[in-house]
Amino acid sequence: MELWVLFTAAVIAVTILVRHFFFNQVEQEVKEEPIEEELIENKDDPYTLEELSKFDGKDGRPIYMAVSGTVFNVSSKPEMYGPEGAYGLFSGKEATRGLAKSSLKVEDLQPFGSKEGLTAGQLRTLADWEEYYKERYQIMGHVVESK
Numbered sequence: 001m002e003l004w005v006l007f008t009a010a011v012i013a014v015t016i017l018v019r020h021f022f023f024n025q026v027e028q029e030v031k032e033e034p035i036e037e038e039l040i041e042n043k044d045d046p047y048t049l050e051e052l053s054k055f056d057g058k059d060g061r062p063i064y065m066a067v068s069g070t071v072f073n074v075s076s077k078p079e080m081y082g083p084e085g086a087y088g089l090f091s092g093k094e095a096t097r098g099l100a101k102s103s104l105k106v107e108d109l110q111p112f113g114s115k116e117g118l119t120a121g122q123l124r125t126l127a128d129w130e131e132y133y134k135e136r137y138q139i140m141g142h143v144v145e146s147k
């Protein structure tokens, strides 16, 4: 009888300890998330197209690209935006027209940042991409004609 009571007490004690440990872990994870997000602050620096072109991921440089005049830091995906990446043509560039036209042709990017001649559908595609980038990447600033 005594042994049975001891065994039950031990099982309860272990259950409480395990639950306590598990919930502490979960709580810590939940608490840590917003702190990490806060560290990545958006900026609002001006970039000319020439300045932007230096952020091309070559020789270990960061990778920036602009969508509708907003400059994003896409360095977290070098496999896509690096010199060898499928979307490397957007690096250091105003990608507006390429994204709107769903085109990966370098010539389709020009005139850089212009929305002239884009159809309503292309403008909608562009707006969707803008949202996509805003949800995923740090904003570094905006494109300016000159300084």
Ligand code: HEM
Pocket: 074, 077, 080, 087, 098, 099, 100, 101, 102, 103, 104
């Ligand atoms: C055969 C055609 C294509 C295929 C199979 C393809 C495939 C993909 C895949 C699988 C992803 C998601 C990758 C990931 O999240 O890990 C992606 C992302 C993307 N694709 Fe394509 N794609 C194609 C054509 C295009 C074209 C024509 C454009 C031109 C605008 C384009 C622009 C993009 C962009 C901007 C991203 C987002 C990259 C990011 O997450 O920052 N893709 N594509």
